[in-house]
Amino acid sequence: EAGVTQFPSHSVIEKGQTVTLRCDPISGHDNLYWYRRVMGKEIKFLLHFVKESKQDESGMPNNRFLAERTGGTYSTLKVQPAELEDSGVYFCASSQGALGGNTIYFGEGSWLTVV
């Protein structure tokens, strides 16, 4: 079974540019999460999709961040325009629905560096 996949694995962009991160969850997983880890700090929640709906987006830092999950399959996280403090590792994770257990599975992460 394929795991959670993320693209790109690494990205270096200049301040003010736009970056779009993509996440493909495990097939059949209704729940999709985005998290961010800034160097040496906690894994910070950004938002949670259930299928195509945003269940909770309370962790999104500001309106420069836009997440979508059209069709309830893969998701994208766009940062526009990027700022220096956006640098970090963006993790996507997925889990089955309410009847399928609680475990969340992480992708390898997308390492973003804004210079």
Add this chain to the structure above:
Amino acid sequence: GENVEQHPSTLSVQEGDSAVIKCTYSDSASNYFPWYKQELGKRPQLIIDIRSNVGEKKDQRIAVTLNKTAKHFSLHITETQPEDSAVYFCAPARRMGGGNQFYFGTGTSLTVIP
């Protein structure tokens, strides 16, 4: 949102000794309590979890204990080995909509000295 804290933030132990990491949380609705291990440059991976109706769970050298009244749960690693060196995160979760809402702790960096 949930307020999650881990202690200690860093921990060094000699190989073969035990390590204990404590996680406190604030949301009384939390009902699922996993621990994740993140090795350098890799993805966080689930190592053990416990549900709210159980007080303790053990899997070989790893155990988790839960005190729901006091709102904390702990990770216990016995007979530590160098490959246990990693950052460990707790992530208490509660039901929300069609899934669970997880909030991660601040992480504990464990170093096992050979």
